[in-house]
Amino acid sequence: MSKTESLVNVHSKLTVVSDKPVEPGKKYPLSILDHAMGLYTLHIVFYYKYDRPQSDDLGRVRESLSHLLTMYPPVTGRLQRRTEDGNWEVNCNDAGVRVLVARVHSTLDEWFRSADGSAERNLTVWEDMPEEDTSTWSPFCIQMNDFEGEGLAIGLSCPHMYADPTCCTTFFKSWTEIDRGVSIAHPPFFHPPGLVSRASPNTNTTSARYYATKSKVEDPSPVKMSTVSFRFSEKMIKQSLSDVQTECPDATPFDLLAAVFWSSAMRVKTPVHDNMCTLSIGIDIRKLMQAPLPHGYFGNALHFLMVSSEANKMDEGGLAYVAGLVHHHLSSYEEEEFWSAIDWLESQKMEGGTYAPPFKMYGPELTCINMEHLFAYQAILVNMKPLHVSCHVGNVAGEGLILVLPSPEEGLGRTVMVTLPEDQSDMLRKDQAIMCLEPTILVSGSL
CATH class of the missing domain: 3.30.559.10 (Chloramphenicol acetyltransferase-like domain)
Known part of the structure; x- marks a missing residue:
């Protein structure tokens, strides 16, 4: 022990x-x-x-x-x-x-x-x-x-x-x-x-093809993963947003932080196998549908989509370019993509109506989940707000996971939990782009 x-x-x-x-x-x-x-x-x-x-x-x-x-x-x-x-x-x-x-x-x-x-x-x-x-x-x-x-x-x-x-x-x-x-x-x-497939299913969409590709990827070799938690103040998020909003006026804290950690994770990743960098983004669909689900919907309502860029364009364009890439991808998202993913999953049923075995939804590429909306700090116990809320996803493998969470500071403050292979996680703690945002590093280490 x-x-x-x-x-x-x-x-x-x-x-x-x-x-x-x-x-x-x-x-x-x-x-x-x-x-x-x-x-x-x-x-x-x-x-x-x-x-x-x-x-x-x-x-x-x-x-x-x-x-x-x-x-x-x-x-x-x-x-x-x-x-x-x-x-x-x-x-x-x-x-x-x-x-x-x-x-x-x-x-x-x-x-x-x-x-x-x-x-x-x-x-x-x-x-x-x-x-x-x-x-x-x-x-x-x-x-x-x-x-x-x-x-x-x-x-x-x-x-x-x-x-x-x-x-x-x-x-x-x-x-x-x-x-x-x-x-x-x-x-x-x-x-x-x-949340079931439709009478007239559509599997000819970007999301359906993305899920089909994910389902065929072989499990990566197991590596020791490590998690680091960063807390960013409203002051630093607001300051950084003002820098990127010159090129992306509507950039959000999630766009900014997804861009920062995607770029930083690519820098510490060794080796880079090709010039294309990909990021899987997970979003909660409850309130994004034309007929929205209640916040209290019991079960899963996550949808995954992929954004990609050539590595040299990320380097040349800098943070504003990457944040704009994430923002454009999310703002142009259509509900049909979500339903087509369900249509595709249903189409994979086996004989007798049995659902196909699950595959790596968190991965295999680096995955970033938007959890800004969570009511975590409204969970008031004996008139006390939580001091800190952490979230771990068990059995994450592949290139890693980024969770963008709310912060106890109201407004634009955010907490980011990053799970990467241990050697990359150690380097991420010293990454200059992250350190410029003056984060507080909380409970962190190997999982």
Whole structure:
């Protein structure tokens, strides 16, 4: 056991069920987009700084969480294969959510100064789904981590095919709203048939061809990955935006940061195999459709698209050129691309209607996900906003992952979490283009 691992000591476990029993026989099928994320797991950690008596821990968890779970029957259920086609569904049997309680032998301030990514991993549950019997396995796990002094971190984990970051964050925020006795702002919306292929499918689009190409890429050789978290102030983002907006007047913080980290990642990548640089961009589609889904839509609503450029043009054009490239690609995006990707995924069904095996959605090229919209810092617990929120995607491989997240500072401030091969991650910490934005580097290190 390493020094960082020994800092977190899980001392108790319990299972929390809903206040009211679920109606017998209730099932919840996972959508085609859910199945597509089957290779990954999600792990989100919410940090708070306040003194919470340990004697109140379990009772409070049971009371507020049980009330919330009444609204989320799939969360307390268990995964199973449907007999008719072999696809995944949830048996909503109210088997409960696994809750772990841990003691962290560190203050929160010491943790942010010295802990690395492998230590943060211990604040959430990382378990692979059983290959055969899933009837007793809890897909959703919550870990309560008490720090010495005034500190608490709550880690939420689940298979990615259950939920995306928006869904998980909304679930957690609703829990804090119940805990405070206020109305839930974004109640859950369960409707997986809302994201299915159309009667007249279209697979002749850029997105459909991109997904088809991704599905044929062989798994990359495993390498040790490392995560670094950067926090950027509103002042520095605003200043940098003013520089690029001379050429791209409508550039957003996401356009800017995607450009900065894409360019920097290309510089530290060795070797560069060809002159073309590609970036896969992930966007949440809930509010981008003509008939938008509620924020509380339960499941996955991520769509991936690719932007590319010749390396020499990125070098010559500089940050403004790359930010403009990202912005133009996203602003010219049409909803038909999203639906055609679903049409293509549905077209890959095998005999009997079984969905095809999942492939690398996060990759194989460098992937950047826009999570600016998350309600992470609205998850107020005992009148305290989170001090920091981190998000990890388990089983990421390939060239790496960039997550652009909100920041506790309101306005244009952002947090960026970057997972790259370890040697590249070390160089990224010293990249001049990133350091010019004067970031604060938080919990980071090998995963």
